[in-house]
Amino acid sequence: MSQHSPAIRSITSASISEAQPATPRRASVTRWGAALTAVAALALAGLAMGPASPALAHDELVSSEVVTAPDGAVEAIQLSFSNSIIELGTEFVITDATGTDATAGAPEVSGPNVTQPLAADLEAGDYAGAWRVVSSDGHPIDGAFTLSVAADGSAELLDPAAAGDHDAEQATPVNPNLPAAGTDLPPAPTSLYVFLGIGGVLVIAVVIAAFVARSRRLAQMQRDADQTDGKNN
Structure with a gap:
């Protein structure tokens, strides 16, 4: 039986490593990143629209x-x-x-x-x-x-x-036989909604930033591991 040379084995190992599909961890990271980005976009859109007066x-x-x-x-x-x-x-x-x-x-x-x-x-x-x-x-x-x-x-x-x-x-009706309108509770000030919206967007932004940083570290660790495996093979 013929034996492959070290150069051939190295090329074959590198080709197999490049052809390997994304791991479940990488796919999960991508999905969560997309979901968090969508949530942030919706929060920003809601803040831009603001509460209706x-x-x-x-x-x-x-x-x-x-x-x-x-x-x-x-x-x-x-x-x-x-x-x-x-x-x-x-x-x-x-x-x-x-x-x-x-x-x-x-x-x-x-x-x-x-x-x-x-x-x-x-x-x-x-x-x-x-x-x-x-x-x-x-x-x-x-x-x-x-x-x-x-x-x-x-x-x-x-x-x-x-x-x-x-x-x-x-705003009081002229005729006392009609009860005054507007007896419902006053709405919350618009500024309160703005502050809450800004706070929510900032929290989401921090979560996304931390998640992206962690994802990059994991990706770098995976690349380092792949390079180490290639050298060992």
Whole structure:
């Protein structure tokens, strides 16, 4: 039987060593590194987006109008919002100077539009009104207005702004029959979310740095071991 020369054995051993697939340890290191990188990317993306401000999430009053019959008589008041309104919790209070109710039935909700039917044959004069609805994000919003009815039966809405559009000291509904909105707990300050996000990203960055350093040491140890095995063979 013929024997291979030392040079041939060395070349053969080196070729076999290069052809060997990655060990399970190396594959595991690669997978964990990719996973940690993905987590860091998601954390950075969440920090960049930031928490949505509850004040910006509430729906807003877009327009308001008086609905009239073909003969010009006042039939209803319609408010339109920036998003669909939750029907539960919708309420209107409209009274004349003596406190007499000027509404006729419950308000009707259709997507972003809320319509409150009015009593027939309203007398000329000003009617104090207040409304309250639940926006699509689940928070109540309210506002006040004045319905001015002329002698000829025509009418117009005055100051139909939402209370949430004003400063905090002006946010109390004009009509005391409606409870004040905004009774939910105040949200955490935006700065708190920013600090928590930065802290989380820093922790992840430290973990990734330590993991990469350890992986490099293991890879170097593996290369040294392979070189030692090649020399011994």
